[in-house]
Amino acid sequence: VTVYLVGAGPGDPGLITARGLELVRSCDALVYDRLVSTELISEAPPGAIRIGRDHLEQAAIDDLLLRLGRHRHRIVRLKGGDPFVFGRGGEEALALIDAGIPFEVVPGVSSISAVPASAGIPITHRGVSSQVTVVSGHAPGELDIDALAALQGTLIIFMGLHALAEIVEGLLAAGKPPETPAAVISRGSTPEAETVVAELAAISDAARTLPTPALVVVGEVVALSAALQQEALSLLGEPARVPA
Amino acid sequence: VTVYLVGAGPGDPGLITARGLELVRSCDALVYDRLVSTELISEAPPGAIRIGRDHLEQAAIDDLLLRLGRHRHRIVRLKGGDPFVFGRGGEEALALIDAGIPFEVVPGVSSISAVPASAGIPITHRGVSSQVTVVSGHAPGELDIDALAALQGTLIIFMGLHALAEIVEGLLAAGKPPETPAAVISRGSTPEAETVVAELAAISDAARTLPTPALVVVGEVVALSAALQQEALSLLGEPARVPA
Numbered sequence: 001v002t003v004y005l006v007g008a009g010p011g012d013p014g015l016i017t018a019r020g021l022e023l024v025r026s027c028d029a030l031v032y033d034r035l036v037s038t039e040l041i042s043e044a045p046p047g048a049i050r051i052g053r054d055h056l057e058q059a060a061i062d063d064l065l066l067r068l069g070r071h072r073h074r075i076v077r078l079k080g081g082d083p084f085v086f087g088r089g090g091e092e093a094l095a096l097i098d099a100g101i102p103f104e105v106v107p108g109v110s111s112i113s114a115v116p117a118s119a120g121i122p123i124t125h126r127g128v129s130s131q132v133t134v135v136s137g138h139a140p141g142e143l144d145i146d147a148l149a150a151l152q153g154t155l156i157i158f159m160g161l162h163a164l165a166e167i168v169e170g171l172l173a174a175g176k177p178p179e180t181p182a183a184v185i186s187r188g189s190t191p192e193a194e195t196v197v198a199e200l201a202a203i204s205d206a207a208r209t210l211p212t213p214a215l216v217v218v219g220e221v222v223a224l225s226a227a228l229q230q231e232a233l234s235l236l237g238e239p240a241r242v243p244a
Numbered sequence: 245v246t247v248y249l250v251g252a253g254p255g256d257p258g259l260i261t262a263r264g265l266e267l268v269r270s271c272d273a274l275v276y277d278r279l280v281s282t283e284l285i286s287e288a289p290p291g292a293i294r295i296g297r298d299h300l301e302q303a304a305i306d307d308l309l310l311r312l313g314r315h316r317h318r319i320v321r322l323k324g325g326d327p328f329v330f331g332r333g334g335e336e337a338l339a340l341i342d343a344g345i346p347f348e349v350v351p352g353v354s355s356i357s358a359v360p361a362s363a364g365i366p367i368t369h370r371g372v373s374s375q376v377t378v379v380s381g382h383a384p385g386e387l388d389i390d391a392l393a394a395l396q397g398t399l400i401i402f403m404g405l406h407a408l409a410e411i412v413e414g415l416l417a418a419g420k421p422p423e424t425p426a427a428v429i430s431r432g433s434t435p436e437a438e439t440v441v442a443e444l445a446a447i448s449d450a451a452r453t454l455p456t457p458a459l460v461v462v463g464e465v466v467a468l469s470a471a472l473q474q475e476a477l478s479l480l481g482e483p484a485r486v487p488a
């Protein structure tokens with residue numbers, strides 16, 4: 001028995017790793033997150049159990065993996081993005097260790113870079129940014145807003161849409177220039193992707209109607225998107241397709 | 245004609261994306277970085293031109309892509325990690341735009357998370373770290389060491405081995421606790437991977453003999469590696485293998 005904690009990537013099913021796709025295609029149980037594409041789920045063998053984790057608490061998922069681990073041989077736990085970047089993969093791994101169930105971690109393409117890339121934004125760029133800070137906007141009260149406002153480079157906020165007004169207000173109050181370029185990318189790397197670009201002071205209003213999940217990018221690299229997106233044939237072309 | 249800027253992932257050839265592998269297998273010209281695995285290079289069709297970028301300056305690579313773009317149809321520029329994370333993919337994209345050559349960006353698994361994962365370190369973990377800052381140690385004089393020392397969460401340093409003593413000294417002088425857990429992971433996600441774990445004050449000495457490339461991780465998440473690495477059957481098991 002092995003449980004494979006596999007990153008599915010940011011949305012486009014072609015961005016799962018070759019190794020991850022191979023494991024999905026040979027598993028006998030698949031436990032997947034809400035944001036994993038249906039194309040990837042359909043790659044599991046016909047005889048495999050498929051369980052969406054929708055509405056399951058983390059403790060229930062841990063428990064589910066342990067129960068499956070007692071009866072199935074090859075269990076794939078397919079998680080959006082990368083299991084170890086805001087993915088709670090460490091918690092699932094520790095639960096498996098406690099139960100004595102062997103596991104393997106297969107990293108995935110994180111939204112950190114792939115979602116900005118899909119909007120023409122490189123998160124580092126020579127002469128523009130050589131530092132990236134990634135935070136979760138889930139609990140904005142826990143952020144050290146003063147420190148974040150003072151940082152050089154690129155700031156990326158996962159799950160930042162709901163609290164965006166509060167976070168932006170904090171950054172501006174802490175001295176971040178209001179004209180700093182900012183972007184919100186909704187459903188990045190999927191066919192439903194939408195991007196809004198504005199100055200920091202205006203980004204919260206501009207992104208008001210975008211659906212989640214969304215990634216927020218703040219920094220001068222956002223200004224590169226005008227050149228990189230307009231002229232490219234495609235960035236992350238042909239999404240929603242799994243290579244044969 | 246299209247130039248595909250493809251991320252090869254952190255070293256293990258199974259960690260290229262399914263889409264990236266498909267493009268390598270169908271290209272007629274492949275331009276690859278020094279750290280890309282030979283297994284991936286050998287996946288290009290027999291008739292494809294293969295050019296290692298070894299010792300080429302960035303301007304020469306840009307020029308090479310432009311020249312190939314005039315004579316070949318499907319050019320894959322295979323870069324270690326992710327093209328837009330310290331990969332200078334933005335520069336190559338802008339050069340292609342200037343020349344009117346269509347391109348597409350295919351993100352890759354960045355070392356940011358995959359290399360720590362290979363050593364049993366989740367870069368975020370509930371209750372331990374919900375913030376990650378990534379910098380390059382290439383030019384340590386350009387780092388805002390005081391700001392980095394004051395940050396909460398996980399600090400990751402790319403190309404940080406050569407200047408590690410200087411960076412650590414700066415962090416300690418700026419008040420970072422000397423007992424902060426730290427790790428240096430050399431050649432992460434390859435069969436030659438080596439990891440050293442020590443307190444921040446001792447990490448530079450401990451990692452003195454490790455070969456490059458190496459990733460430095462500083463923060464409480466490093467302490468999780470003892471549990472996650474010791475008990476796991478394998479982390480990133482079976483490296484150096486491309487699925488059929």
